[in-house]
Amino acid sequence: MTGVSIVGAGLSAFGRQPGVSGREMAVQAIRTALADAGLEWSDVQIAFGGSDGSGLADTLVAELGLTGIPFTNVKNGCATGGSALVSAVNAIRSGSAEIALAVGFDKHGRGAFAPLPEEWGLPAGYGEAGLMVTTQFFGIKIARYMREYGITAQTLAKVAEKAYANGTLNPNAWRRTPMSAEEIASADMVNDPLTRYMFCSPGEGGAAIIVASEAVATRLGGRPVSLLSAVTRTRGFGTFEVFAPAIQGIGAPTSVSTTAAAAAFDAAGVRPDEIDVLQLQDTESGAEIMHMAECGFCEHGEQEQLLEKGATLIDGSMPVNTDGGCIANGEPIGASGLRQVHEIVTQLRGEAGDRQVPGSPHLGFTHVYGAPGISACTVLAV
Template identity: 70%
Template sequence: MSAEDVMICGAGITSFARTEATGRQLAVRAVRAALADAGLPWSRVRAAYGGSDAAGNADTLVAELGLTGVPFVNVRNGCATGGSALVSAVNAIRSGAADVALAVGFDKHPRGAFDPRPADWGLDEAYGHEGLMVTTQFFAMKIQRYMHDHGISAQTLALVAEKAYANGVRNPHAWRREPLDAAEILASGMVNDPLTRYMFCSPGQGAVALILCSRAVARQLDADPVALRAAVVRTRRFGSFEVFSPWAPTGTPISVSTDAARLAFEQAGLGPDDIDVCQLQDTESGAEVMHLAECGFCEHGEQERLIASGATAIDGTLPVNTDGGCIANGEPIGASGLRQVHEIVQQLRGRAGERQVPDGPSSGFTHVYGAPGVSACTVLTR
C-alpha cells in the first residue's frame, strides 16, 4: 500500500488568540470548518481520532457534531497528540477500514507556565520543591550546550523570534500579531539563560481538524486535496537528552526528531532537499535552530549563517514556520501538531494569503517534538 493513497481533502482551524470559548467549542468549530472545506457532511466520516492535553475528551464532540455512531478514539499523547491522531487516521484509510477519517486536536491552557507534577514523571518530590520541574530550563540547557558546540549566537536566537512575530502579523488566526525586532527580543528579560521572554511561546488555546480520505473519494470531491505522503510518530531511544531528566548519558545526544524525520522522508521517498516549506517545533527560538539540523535541513552550526541570510523567511530558500509557529500562535498542546499540517496544506494549495510562499511550493514537512522524548513528522505534496 503506498502512502500516496491518503489525501487531506479538508482543513479547518480556529483563531489561536485567547477568547472565552472552551476547548471543546473550538474543536467543534474546527471540525465543521474542515468538513465544509472538504464539501462532506459529518455523517460521511467513518473513523475519528483526536484529543487534547487539558481540554477534555475528543469523543464527546459527537454530542455537537451528530450522533452518527462513528468510532471515535481519544488520543492523549502530549505534544504528539495531533500527530498520533493523524497517524491513526492515515492507518484507517490505508487499511481500508474507512475511506473518510477525521483527525482533530484542540486545547486550552491556563495563563502562565505549565506546572507539571514530579510524581507524574516518576521523579522525587524534591525536584518540584527545589524548582527543577520547569520545562523552560531544559530547553535553555539544551540550546546553551548547542551554542557552545556549534557557534550559534544569541542574535540568531533573537532573529528566529523576530521572524516568528513577523509571520504572525501576516496570519489572521495567530495569537501574537505585533512585530518585535531582534533588539527588543534580546532586551525582553532573561527567563532561563540564554533565552529571553519573547523567545518563548506561551500556553494558549486553539483547535485544528483535518479530513482525510482515499484517493478514490478525493476524485469525487470538488475539494482541493493534498497528498499526505508520510505521517510518523517515534519515541526516544537510549542516548537522547530530554526534559525532566535527573540524569543523562554521556556522549553527543541522539535525537528522536532525527529518527522521526528520517522515517518520514523514507516513507515519502523524498529528502530534506526536496522540501519547499516546513514547520518545525519552535516552543522557543533555540528549538527551531536545533530542529533545522536534527530534521536534516542543514548541518549543525550552519544555522548561524542560514538564519542571518534570511533563508528561513517566507521569501527565503527554505521558509520555516510561515504561520508564526508556536512563538506567534502559542502552544495549545493538543492542537499545535495539526496546526503545522494545516499550514502546509494551505501553502501547497496556494491559499496562505499574505504569508503565501512564492512560486507555488509543491512539497512540505512538519515536525513536533515534546516531552518525554516524542516526535511526530509528516511529508505532504501537491
Template identity: 80%
Template structure:
C-alpha cells in the same frame, strides 16, 4: 501502500478567547475542516483527537452528532495532534475507513505548565527541585547546543523576530504585532539565554484535519494534498529530553526528531532538499534552530549563517514556520501539530495570502515535538 490524502483542514482562532471553551474551539476547527472538504459530519467514519487539559475529544460527538463512529482519545504532549493524524492515516491504510478525522484542541490558563512528575514516571522530588519547569530544560539544552556549535545569542532573537513578523501576516495568529530583534533580546531573561519573547505561551486554539482514501478522493474531488510520508516515534537511549534528569550514555545525544523525520522522508521517497516549506516545533526560538539540523535541513552549526542570509524567511530557500509557529500562535498543546498541517496545506494550495511562499511550493514538511521525547513528522505534496 495506498495513498492517503488530506481533503480538509480547519482552524479556530488562536489566542485568548474568553467567550470560548476549549471544546468550542475544537468544534470551530472541525466545522472549518468539514466545510473545506465539502462533506458533513455524517460522512466521517472514524475519528481521533486529543487535548491536554480541555476535556475528552470523543465527547465532541454530543455536539457533532451521535453517529456511532469509533472516536479514540489521544494524549501525547505537544505531539498530540500529530499522533492523532498518524492514527487517522493508519485507519485509512488499514481499510477500516475511507474518511477519517483528526482533531486537537486546548485552552490553557496564563502561566507556565504545571505537570506532576509522577505522571511522567519521575519521583516527586524531581518536581520539588523545580525540574518540571520546562523553561529550565529549554534554556539548558540550547545553551549547551550554542556552545558546541558556535551559535550566538543574536540568532535566538532573529528567529523570534521572524516568528512575530510572520504572525502579523496570519489572521488566525495570537501575536500579530511585529517585534524587533533588539526588543526581543532586551526583554526579561527567563532562563539564560532565552528571554521572555523567545518563548511561546500556553494558549488557546483548535485544529482539525480530514483525511481520505484514494477511492474517496476520486469520488469527492476537491483539492487534495497527498500525505507522502508520516511517522511518529519515541526517544531512544542517550537522548536529552524534557523531564530527562541527565543525558544517558556517552557521545552525542540521540534525537527523536532525527529518527522520526528520517522515517517520514524514507517513506516519502524524498529528502530535506526537496522541501519547499517547513513547519518545525518552536516551543522557543532555540528549538527551531536545533530542529533545523535534527530534521536534516542543514548541518549542526550552519543555522546561524542560513538565518542571517534570510534562508528561512518566507522568500528564502527553505521557509520555516510561515504562520509564526508556536511563538506567534501560542501553544495549545493538543492543536499545535495539526495547526502545522493546516499551514502546509494552505501553502501548497497557494492560499496563504500575504505570507504565501513564492514559486508554487509543491513539497511541505511538518515536525512536532513533545515531552518526554516524542515526535511526529509528515511529508506532504500536491
C-alpha cells in the same frame, strides 16, 4: 498500500478567547474542515483526537452528531495532534475507513505548564525540587548547542523576530504585533540564554484535518493534498530528555526528532533538500535552530549563516514556520501539530495570502517535539 489525501483542513483562532471553551474551538475547527472538504459530519467514518487539559475528544459528538462512529481519545503531549493524524492515516491505509478525522484542541491558562511528576514516571520530590519546569531544560539544551556550534544570542532573537513578523500576516495568529530583534534580546531573561519573547506561551485553539482514501479524494474533487508519510517516534537511549537529570550514555546526545524526520522522509521517498516549505517545533527560538539540523535541513552550526542569508524567511530558500509557529500562535498542546499541517496544506494549495511562499511549493514538511522526548513528522505533496 492505500494512498491517503488530506481533503479538508480547519482551524479556530489561536490565542486568548474569553468565554470560548476548548471544546467549542474544536467543534469550530471540525466544521470548518468538513466545509473545506465538502462533507457532512455523517460522512466521517472514524475519528481520533485529544487535548492535554480541555476534555475528552470523543465527547465532541454531543455537538457534532450522535452518528455512532468509533472515536478514540489520544493524549501524547505535544505530539497529540500528530499521533491522532497517524491513527487516522492508518485507519485509511488498513481499509477500515475511507474518511477519517484527526482533531486536537486545548485552552491553557496564563503562565507555564504545570506537569505532575507522577504522570511522567518521576517521584513527587522531583517536582518539589523545582525540576519540572520545562523552560530550564530548553535553556540548558540551547546553551550547550550554542557553545558547541558557535550560535550567538542575536541569532536566537532573529528567529523570534521572524516568528512575530510572520504572525502579523496570519489572521488566526495570537501574536500579531511585530517585535524587533533588539526588543526581544533585551527582554527579561527566563532561562539563560532565552528571554521571555523567545518562548511560546501556553495558548488556546483547535485544529482539524480530514483524510480520505484516493477513491474518495478523486470523487470529491476539490483541493486534495497527498499525505506521503506521517510518523511518530519516542526517544532512544542517549536522547536528550526534558525532565531528565542527566544525559544517558556518553558522547553527544542524540535526538528523537532526527529519528522521526528520517523515518518520514524514508516513507515518503523524498529528501530534506526537496522540501519547499516546512514547519518546525519552536517551543522557543533555540528549538527552531536546533531542529533545522536535527531534521536534516542543514549541518549543525550552519544555521547562523543560513539565517544571515534570509533562508528561513517566507521568500527564502527554506521557509520555516510561515504562520508564525508556536511563538506567534502560542501552544495549545493538542492543536499545535495539526496547526502545522493546516499551514502546509494552505501553502501547498497556494492560499496563504500575504504569507504565501512564492514559486508554487509542491512539497511540505511538519515536525513537533514534545516532552520528555517524542516527535511526530509528516511529508505532504501536491
